[in-house]
Amino acid sequence: MRAHSIGGSLHGLMAESCSPKPAPACSEPGESVHTGLRQVFLPVVAKAGFTGPAERPAVIRLPALEREAGATDPPEKSNPGSVGSGSIVLICPGARPAVHALAQSAPLALTPILGKSLLEHWLDHLTDEGVRRVCLVASDRPEHVRTWLGDGVRWELKVELIAEAGELTIEEARVKYSANDPSDPRAKPNGVLVMDFLPGAPTRPLFRSYAGWFMAVTRRMPQAASAPDRIGVRELHSGVWAGLHSRISPDAELRAPCWIGEKVLIGPRAIVGPDAIVEDGTVLAADAEVANSIVGPGTYVGEFTEVKNSLASGSTLINWQTGSCIQVPDAFLLSPLDQRVITDRADHALGVQRISFDHHL
Amino acid sequence: MKIEQHEDTLHVSEVRELDSAHAAIVHKTVVESVSETVRHIEVDLSGTLFLDSCGLGTLVALRKLVGLRGGVVRLLNPTPAALQLLQLTRLYRVLEVVKREEASAGANQKDDPHYGA
Numbered sequence: 001m002r003a004h005s006i007g008g009s010l011h012g013l014m015a016e017s018c019s020p021k022p023a024p025a026c027s028e029p030g031e032s033v034h035t036g037l038r039q040v041f042l043p044v045v046a047k048a049g050f051t052g053p054a055e056r057p058a059v060i061r062l063p064a065l066e067r068e069a070g071a072t073d074p075p076e077k078s079n080p081g082s083v084g085s086g087s088i089v090l091i092c093p094g095a096r097p098a099v100h101a102l103a104q105s106a107p108l109a110l111t112p113i114l115g116k117s118l119l120e121h122w123l124d125h126l127t128d129e130g131v132r133r134v135c136l137v138a139s140d141r142p143e144h145v146r147t148w149l150g151d152g153v154r155w156e157l158k159v160e161l162i163a164e165a166g167e168l169t170i171e172e173a174r175v176k177y178s179a180n181d182p183s184d185p186r187a188k189p190n191g192v193l194v195m196d197f198l199p200g201a202p203t204r205p206l207f208r209s210y211a212g213w214f215m216a217v218t219r220r221m222p223q224a225a226s227a228p229d230r231i232g233v234r235e236l237h238s239g240v241w242a243g244l245h246s247r248i249s250p251d252a253e254l255r256a257p258c259w260i261g262e263k264v265l266i267g268p269r270a271i272v273g274p275d276a277i278v279e280d281g282t283v284l285a286a287d288a289e290v291a292n293s294i295v296g297p298g299t300y301v302g303e304f305t306e307v308k309n310s311l312a313s314g315s316t317l318i319n320w321q322t323g324s325c326i327q328v329p330d331a332f333l334l335s336p337l338d339q340r341v342i343t344d345r346a347d348h349a350l351g352v353q354r355i356s357f358d359h360h361l
Numbered sequence: 362m363k364i365e366q367h368e369d370t371l372h373v374s375e376v377r378e379l380d381s382a383h384a385a386i387v388h389k390t391v392v393e394s395v396s397e398t399v400r401h402i403e404v405d406l407s408g409t410l411f412l413d414s415c416g417l418g419t420l421v422a423l424r425k426l427v428g429l430r431g432g433v434v435r436l437l438n439p440t441p442a443a444l445q446l447l448q449l450t451r452l453y454r455v456l457e458v459v460k461r462e463e464a465s466a467g468a469n470q471k472d473d474p475h476y477g478a
Contacts, residue, residue, distance in 0.1 A: 304450075306449060332414075
């Protein structure tokens with residue numbers, strides 16, 4: 001009996017030779033479709049800035065925030081998410097009791113949303129808005145944020161991280177990071193924002209409830225798929241998106257709207273959707289079903305397992321309707337892939353005949 | 362654990378944990394209590410704090426036992442956590458789930474898995 005890490009098997013799978021095929025004819029949203037296209041293999045375009053933990057002092061103080069000529073008043077009151085050019089103070093959400101389970105393994109700022117972290121969504125947005133400097137204020141596990149952020153050069157932004165003991169309010173941040181001297185360029189940053197919503201969607205708060213989180217994230221699918229910085233996302237059918245290096249069994253059923261991230265493996269007769277998001281590096285075994293749910297990155301969803309009305313990540317399962325949260329005790333049902341070994345039996349369950357474990361992307 | 366028989370139904374309650382450590386003894390005790398007149402088994406899960414695949418296996422085994430007699434296993438008032446596991450494994454399709462209001466009304470209708478919708 002061979003035992004390999006699932007990561008190895010995935011790499012092997014993705015290294016198999018396969019060529020892109022044209023997308024089938026579109027179908028109406030909500031329609032159940034049996035897919036013919038199941039392999040997406042496009043070149044990986046890496047972005048800089050993910051080279052590992054950055055060597056930075058424990059606390060980084062905010063440098064002078066430049067105030068550009070003609071900068072306007074903080075716009076967050078009238079149009080949150082639209083910040084104009086110049087500089088911005090961005091506050092990472094701290095504790096949010098209503099959705100505490102989302103922050104079990106990482107701060108909320110790093111919670112994955114459609115292949116990116118919440119912070120990444122914001123930094124991309126701020127870059128597009130012409131912001132040049134970001135003062136990032138983090139109170140929940142700032143060292144995680146710092147590690148993830150690295151030097152921040154990938155956004156062509158000057159990002160400075162400040163660790164705070166507790167989350168600041170907008171007014172506190174405005175006061176604290178504005179100099180007393182009005183001539184000081186720090187006197188008035190363009191705006192102060194709290195990442196409690198996705199950019200451009202201030203009416204959909206993320207952290208008031210699990211249901212709110214689910215609604216806000218699932219409504220983001222079309223916009224995320226069409227973002228210019230997305231590479232390799234293909235719309236297989238109307239409302240069905242799949243990322244790079246994903247392998248989907250021809251017997252699987254994809255029901256729009258649904259999002260399948262990168263390096264996802266979907267086994268035979270599995271059903272995805274409607275209103276389902278399967279984040280990067282996740283495996284859905286044969287006959288599994290995911291509907292009205294979000295499955296987090298690197299999660300194994302076992303054979304015949306049914307994930308509905310839920311947020312699943314690793315072994316954590318949250319019913320977003322009731323708020324009930326459990327740790328699934330049986331790894332064959334739901335588990336994180338980084339703690340799982342794959343066996344020949346599991347290979348069979350995934351519909352995989354032969355896997356080369358020697359090839360890595 | 363408390364076991365009582367009312368007419369043709371065996372009522373099992375006060376099962377705090379139904380996991381690998383307790384499933385076997387629960388199964389053995391219930392099976393020994395099943396007389397010839399028992400047709401249905403009701404398991405009150407309102408106080409069950411922990412449930413895993415071994416516990417679910419016990420419930421399925423009881424379902425098989427009474428199924429041969431034309432009976433059913435009803436799960437009464439499962440906790441939200443237990444409901445999540447029943448849905449994850451799709452066992453709500455083979456085991457009758459009776460919610461609190463239904464149980465108090467004496468209803469025996471199969472539970473809608475999309476509770477709270």
